[in-house]
Amino acid sequence: MQPNLLILGGTSEATSLAEIIAKQAIKATLSYAGRVERIAPQPLPKRVGGFGGSDGLKTYLKTNHITHVIDATHPFAAQMSEHAFVACQALNIPLLRLTRPEWQKMPTDNWQHVADMNAAVSALAGDARRVMLAIGRMHLGQFIQHQQHFYLLRLVDKPETPPQFADYIAEISRGPFTVENDIALLQTHNIDMIVAKNAGGAGAFAKIAAARQLGIEVIMIDRPVLPKTEISHEPQQVLDWLKHNPALP
Ligand code: 3Y8
Ligand code: NAP
Numbered sequence: 495m496q497p498n499l500l501i502l503g504g505t506s507e508a509t510s511l512a513e514i515i516a517k518q519a520i521k522a523t524l525s526y527a528g529r530v531e532r533i534a535p536q537p538l539p540k541r542v543g544g545f546g547g548s549d550g551l552k553t554y555l556k557t558n559h560i561t562h563v564i565d566a567t568h569p570f571a572a573q574m575s576e577h578a579f580v581a582c583q584a585l586n587i588p589l590l591r592l593t594r595p596e597w598q599k600m601p602t603d604n605w606q607h608v609a610d611m612n613a614a615v616s617a618l619a620g621d622a623r624r625v626m627l628a629i630g631r632m633h634l635g636q637f638i639q640h641q642q643h644f645y646l647l648r649l650v651d652k653p654e655t656p657p658q659f660a661d662y663i664a665e666i667s668r669g670p671f672t673v674e675n676d677i678a679l680l681q682t683h684n685i686d687m688i689v690a691k692n693a694g695g696a697g698a699f700a701k702i703a704a705a706r707q708l709g710i711e712v713i714m715i716d717r718p719v720l721p722k723t724e725i726s727h728e729p730q731q732v733l734d735w736l737k738h739n740p741a742l743p
Contacts, residue, residue: 495741500525500560501538502574506670506697507592508566511729512538518733523558527574529632530650530668548577548584555585561741564732565723566592570691572718579721588739591725592732594694596717597702604711610718611636614689617713618643626680626688628701629715637689646683671700673707680704689713 499515499522501508508524515522516537526533528542545551555563565578575591582589599605608614611633618625618640626646627637634647638658645662652666663683680688680701688705690698692714705712726732 495561495743496521497736497741498559498561499523499564499736500555500558500562501564502567502571502578503536504529504571505566505568505594506695507594507729509534509536511564511566511592511732512536514729514733520736527571532668545577548580551577551581552584555581555587560587562736562739563587563589564592565589569593569596569694569717569720572720575720579723586742588735589723590732590735591720591723592727592729593725594727596692596694597699597714599714600706602709603706604709605714606711607714607716609716611715614713614715615639618687618689623687624683624685626683626685626701628688628690628698644683646679646685669700670697673700673703676700676704677707680708680710685710687711687713689715691715692717 497520499520501511501522501524503524503526512524522538524536524538524540526540526542527544533540545554563578563582565575567574578589606617608617615636618637622642624644627634628648631649631653634657641660645659647657647662647664649664649666650668653664657664665679688701688710690701690712702712726735
């Protein structure tokens with residue numbers, strides 16, 4: 495039976511994999527939640543929107559005769575990864591998580607590791623700082639309680655309603671970002687603290703490299719724990735994985 499892949503996307507690795515799969519003319523669909531207005535152009539057919547929980551995903555997998563699932567979602571997309579694990583286990587469909595290693599603190603880095611978003615909020619309880627919140631849009635509301643800071647917000651889309659911060663600037667920009675631009679951004683706004691997820695990969699790393707060069711403090715949010723499944727860090731390795739996991743008749 496010919497493979498028919500579902501790739502859960504939304505990351506640079508998913509984009510790299512899509513190019514590899516398209517070149518091999520393997521049947522595949524690239525899936526997005528539909529979180530932002532514009533999705534990067536892709537060489538594979540796309541589907542956009544939730545599946546309706548793990549049951550909805552199971553129905554999708556069966557209806558579309560999916561033979562393999564590659565979970566190439568962001569390391570913080572924990573719910574999607576959980577649903578993929580549950581659905582693939584129930585249907586005995588091979589699942590591979592394509593992810594990227596965590597960023598590692600260098601001796602000269604000024605990082606404070608925190609366990610999750612709530613702990614990052616608590617870390618901002620002190621005196622007024624100039625903070626870059628480089629965590630996107632979905633969790634901004636949790637920081638509203640700390641009005642003492644100036645905030646530099648980096649968002650993919652222009653917010654529909656103004657964020658409820660007393661003193662902020664919104665930078666509307668989607669990655670991947672460059673170190674040069676992030677250094678300029680941090681210096682322009684005289685930023686002295688960055689809140690970031692330990693996303694790994696290159697697409698969001700620019701601010702971390704910029705903070706390293708400028709000696710800026712980073713509140714680094716550790717990744718959520720994801721279900722144990724086979725993992726690869728290299729899009730190219732997915733082809734070998736497919737060979738070792740042939741599509742069942
Ligand atoms: C919808 C559409 C590619 C994918 C590119 C990567 C890199 C650029 C860096 C900062 C950090 C952040 C955010 C970020 C990056 C890549 C990747 C990555 C971080 C797009 C995309 C979708 C999303 C969703 C969006 C979240 C938000 C997070 C912004 C596409 C552009 C902060 C994560 O407004 C919203 O609702 C935004 C939601 C989830 C986190 C949040 O809580 O707000 N990503 N980002 C995907 C979907 O609908 O399924 O893929 O084209 C994709 C990318 N964003 O092909 O090159 O691989 O990580 N995305 C973080 O790391 O903290 C920005 O500003 O420094
Ligand atoms: P999440 O919290 O793990 O998932 C919430 C719900 O969104 C899921 O249960 C599912 O809805 C839907 N969903 C998530 N990813 C999907 C996908 N690729 N295709 C179809 N439905 C999807 O996810 P998230 O953190 O909001 O991330 C959403 C998307 O943004 C993902 O594609 C992720 O790769 C991308 N992204 C996220 C981050 C981040 O910081 N979280 C960063 C960069 C990119 P149903 O339950 O209805 O199926």
